[in-house]
Amino acid sequence: MNTGSSPSQHSPRNQMWKPNRTLNKWVQRGVIVVFGLFASISVLTTFGIVLTLVVDAIPFFQEVPLADFLFDTEWTPLFNDARFGIFVLISATFLTSVIAITVALPLGLLSAICLSDYAPQRARRWLKPGLEILAGVPTIVYGYFALLFVTPILRTFIPGMEPFNALSAGLVMGIAILPMVASLSEDAIYAVPSTLRQGAYAVGATKREVITGVVFPGALSGIVASFILAISRAVGETMIVTVAAGQNPNLTLNPLVSVATMTAYIVQVSLGDAPAGSLAYKTIYVVGLTLFVITLTLNVFSFWFVRRFQQKYE
Amino acid sequence: MTTQNSSQRPQNQVFQENPNFDFALSRRRKWDRIFAIASWTAVIIALTVLVVLLVDVFIDGLPRLDWTLLSEFPSRLPKRAGMKSALVGTIWLMVLTAIFSFPLGVGAGIFLEEFAADTWYAKVIEVNIANLAAVPSIIYGLLGLSVFVRVMEPITGGRGILAGALTLTLLIIPIVIVATREALRAVPSSLRQAGLALGATPWQVIREQVLPLAFPGILTGMILALSRAIGETAPLIAIGALTFIAFLPPLSPEGLQTPFTAMPIQIFNWVSRPQEEFYTAAAAGIMVLMVLLLLMNGTAIWLRNQFQKF
Numbered sequence: 001m002n003t004g005s006s007p008s009q010h011s012p013r014n015q016m017w018k019p020n021r022t023l024n025k026w027v028q029r030g031v032i033v034v035f036g037l038f039a040s041i042s043v044l045t046t047f048g049i050v051l052t053l054v055v056d057a058i059p060f061f062q063e064v065p066l067a068d069f070l071f072d073t074e075w076t077p078l079f080n081d082a083r084f085g086i087f088v089l090i091s092a093t094f095l096t097s098v099i100a101i102t103v104a105l106p107l108g109l110l111s112a113i114c115l116s117d118y119a120p121q122r123a124r125r126w127l128k129p130g131l132e133i134l135a136g137v138p139t140i141v142y143g144y145f146a147l148l149f150v151t152p153i154l155r156t157f158i159p160g161m162e163p164f165n166a167l168s169a170g171l172v173m174g175i176a177i178l179p180m181v182a183s184l185s186e187d188a189i190y191a192v193p194s195t196l197r198q199g200a201y202a203v204g205a206t207k208r209e210v211i212t213g214v215v216f217p218g219a220l221s222g223i224v225a226s227f228i229l230a231i232s233r234a235v236g237e238t239m240i241v242t243v244a245a246g247q248n249p250n251l252t253l254n255p256l257v258s259v260a261t262m263t264a265y266i267v268q269v270s271l272g273d274a275p276a277g278s279l280a281y282k283t284i285y286v287v288g289l290t291l292f293v294i295t296l297t298l299n300v301f302s303f304w305f306v307r308r309f310q311q312k313y314e
Numbered sequence: 315m316t317t318q319n320s321s322q323r324p325q326n327q328v329f330q331e332n333p334n335f336d337f338a339l340s341r342r343r344k345w346d347r348i349f350a351i352a353s354w355t356a357v358i359i360a361l362t363v364l365v366v367l368l369v370d371v372f373i374d375g376l377p378r379l380d381w382t383l384l385s386e387f388p389s390r391l392p393k394r395a396g397m398k399s400a401l402v403g404t405i406w407l408m409v410l411t412a413i414f415s416f417p418l419g420v421g422a423g424i425f426l427e428e429f430a431a432d433t434w435y436a437k438v439i440e441v442n443i444a445n446l447a448a449v450p451s452i453i454y455g456l457l458g459l460s461v462f463v464r465v466m467e468p469i470t471g472g473r474g475i476l477a478g479a480l481t482l483t484l485l486i487i488p489i490v491i492v493a494t495r496e497a498l499r500a501v502p503s504s505l506r507q508a509g510l511a512l513g514a515t516p517w518q519v520i521r522e523q524v525l526p527l528a529f530p531g532i533l534t535g536m537i538l539a540l541s542r543a544i545g546e547t548a549p550l551i552a553i554g555a556l557t558f559i560a561f562l563p564p565l566s567p568e569g570l571q572t573p574f575t576a577m578p579i580q581i582f583n584w585v586s587r588p589q590e591e592f593y594t595a596a597a598a599g600i601m602v603l604m605v606l607l608l609l610m611n612g613t614a615i616w617l618r619n620q621f622q623k624f
Contacts, residue, residue: 043438
């Protein structure tokens, strides 16, 4: 194999030591390009959402003046006498969301504090998966629960409550978004270094004083971010309100009557047979655009808040 | 010297001389107890609701939980109504969504974590992903309706399984990307450096060394993402999934284009009917859905515990 062979003569053994480096380099470049394109899908999705919503909303506003859209007090796009007052739907979304976050924010934050500071390790091992299961329950199941369990119970206490109502939908939606508040707040609380707590204990604070006076302000930006994400989840939540709050466009803040949220209206039109291209069909994109603008505003505010108030610990 | 004197006085004397200072220990401890009780109550309320919900569904659905629920097509008659087409539709959707979202999400995750970390491109995409997490799922449905049902109709055949799976794919890709990045981050960088030092290209190192170690974590994230997708109702309704499907899609490329239904949609349909017997069917359907979900989550947790090595 080696005697008498000049370096220019390639033995099979030598060839094994000549890996195809150019091919490997091209594979490397190809992988980067392809995976980079995959990564761009998220950007494309955002563009796609904005584009589809705006493209179908523009012809709507050519037919319906913006003033009517914003200030009309009725929402009857499927009737002959069509009216398009978006605030009818926004009021319902507002109502259910406020009820939901009144449940979810305090309970979620207290759960986070319980998990991080009060629950012993053994209890945590059971409580955390429990909350994870609660977060994983599909929203249609919560809708079933709200309509067929919570509403009948509430109706025995509250006379005059309609079978579809914002209260029951909002309460159950609060439970549905509670785990998200709890887990994000707990992450924020965890990030507060224990030296801060020990310092507070050392000057004689009680456990509650340490939590409300030191841990809570230290984790504030994360907690507020979790609150805002919860609000935006409540605003966009669909199946619970569709099933339990009804589909009756009603400009009211009375939690006992049937209302139609923005999301429930989109579902209602999607289930019916509004012909593509008709004005009624375009309304779902207009409502979707309104919904998107609201959640985007909340999200941008949350980014700003976190960046402005985040405490950096080593 | 007076200052020296005051520092030598016993501490309690300082407090005695300052009438405004009040330990109020008993009041503070009382508030402590109230606070502790409140925080425990919050967790207990949340978990009680979970138990009540599961028990309620179980009691409602048990009488209807039999073989006909899975073997019959939807029907106007509550006694004969089943969710065969919904179950098959859900399986189709999950398989297709997994096939689409796995390479896309994992590839994007590898790109962001290994190739483009800390570049402006990666930062733009990161902000984007965080934004997409807050977009309501029904908006994805409107996107799917415009893009997959109408614009891409020649390929997807309109309101078919393919359009549904692509919509769900867009919905869960951010989750898969985040899970992939976390799994990759957990692989020690010494392994990468060892591979690079032997002359391998970055992609060879990732393919041969990093990915095998990160795979269990990626798989766990993938299963959790799919368990999110399996319960999604709103986007599928928005793209126009039907509720009354009395046939199964053929196992062929044409099957991708056939109209479909899925379990959450079937449950929604049953819940929104006035007859009480359909509520029972809905509860039984929920039980099937929840069992599927628990199986998926259980697998994910099992995988996580099996492979938690470093």
